[in-house]
Amino acid sequence: MKYNQWSFVIMELGQLIGKGRTAEVYRCDNEHVVKLFREGFPESLINYEFKANSIAQQSISNVPVVYEKFTHGERTGLLYEFVPGPNLSEMIFSKPSKTLSLTTEFAQLHAKIHEVKAPELRTQKEYIRNNIKSADVLDSNRKTAILEYLDRLPSGQSLCHFDYHFENIICSSRGLFVIDWMNAVRGSACADAARTRHILRYSAPTGESSFLKRGFIQLLRRFVTKRYVKEYSRSAGCSQEEIDKWELPIIASRLSENIPEEHATILQRIDRILE
Numbered sequence: 001m002k003y004n005q006w007s008f009v010i011m012e013l014g015q016l017i018g019k020g021r022t023a024e025v026y027r028c029d030n031e032h033v034v035k036l037f038r039e040g041f042p043e044s045l046i047n048y049e050f051k052a053n054s055i056a057q058q059s060i061s062n063v064p065v066v067y068e069k070f071t072h073g074e075r076t077g078l079l080y081e082f083v084p085g086p087n088l089s090e091m092i093f094s095k096p097s098k099t100l101s102l103t104t105e106f107a108q109l110h111a112k113i114h115e116v117k118a119p120e121l122r123t124q125k126e127y128i129r130n131n132i133k134s135a136d137v138l139d140s141n142r143k144t145a146i147l148e149y150l151d152r153l154p155s156g157q158s159l160c161h162f163d164y165h166f167e168n169i170i171c172s173s174r175g176l177f178v179i180d181w182m183n184a185v186r187g188s189a190c191a192d193a194a195r196t197r198h199i200l201r202y203s204a205p206t207g208e209s210s211f212l213k214r215g216f217i218q219l220l221r222r223f224v225t226k227r228y229v230k231e232y233s234r235s236a237g238c239s240q241e242e243i244d245k246w247e248l249p250i251i252a253s254r255l256s257e258n259i260p261e262e263h264a265t266i267l268q269r270i271d272r273i274l275e
Helices: 003-009 043-057 088-094 096-113 124-133 140-152 189-202 210-235 240-244 247-257 261-275
Strands: 016-019 022-025 032-037 065-074 075-082 159-160 169-172 175-178 185-187
Touching: 003 124, 016 088, 032 175, 043 075, 043 159, 065 189, 065 247, 075 140, 088 096, 088 169, 088 247, 096 124, 096 159, 096 175, 096 189, 096 210, 124 185, 124 189, 124 247, 140 247, 159 189, 189 247, 189 261, 210 240
Parallel strands: none
Antiparallel strands: 016 022, 022 032, 032 075, 065 075, 159 185, 169 175
16 A cells, blocks of 8 residues: 555544644554644645654654655645654653653653754754744843844754653653654754753643642652753763753743743743843
8 A cells, every 4th residue: 555545544444542733643553653734734834844754763763754745635644653652751650660761761862862963954043033033922122132142042953853852752662762853953952952851840731630649740840850951961961051051042932832821930930030
């Protein structure tokens, strides 16, 4: 069967294994999954994910292969290699004793990704700059100050996933695999690490949970964030201070992602840094 024929059997198989704001994921068989984007999702972003994943899979063995883009009615999809396994968050909650080793491996893999150069991808600074400009909750004075600060930071050529967190890591029998490369850029590895640090420590929780569970999650977040930064710094040969330099533009850029639960905390941190 040719890859572009998969689109005609997705709904017959009916094996929906995941869905998010932008796409649904269907398992076709033991070797393939389809990521079917929602109707109206920009074609340019789908093409960019295909391009970024293709670049990553050429240099890193821990990336599922993307095979082909296709259309299914009014929707567009990407055919991927199927990598079975839970995501890293699910694995840690089911086996807390593995938190240290898995977080260490997670950080080491991030440093490995940053060894790859990706001149074909969009620039990190331009991506951050556009996000800051589009963040409605930032006033013009804050935006100007943050953008001027961003201009003084170093650029880079490293492959940066730029959405590297536990839910985008699959724990398979072949090791950790990195999925969802739509945000990938070329730029500073320290900026990518700063974004991961923020997501690990401060991203808004999903779903409801008890008071005790929320307390446990906060303790776990502090632990994994500290462990991630320590191991990443060791593996990548960079200091925490170099990561800290990127905090201001990284958290300001996060405001463009329309996560209201995070806005108050981020704005407080921005004002503290700008003082």
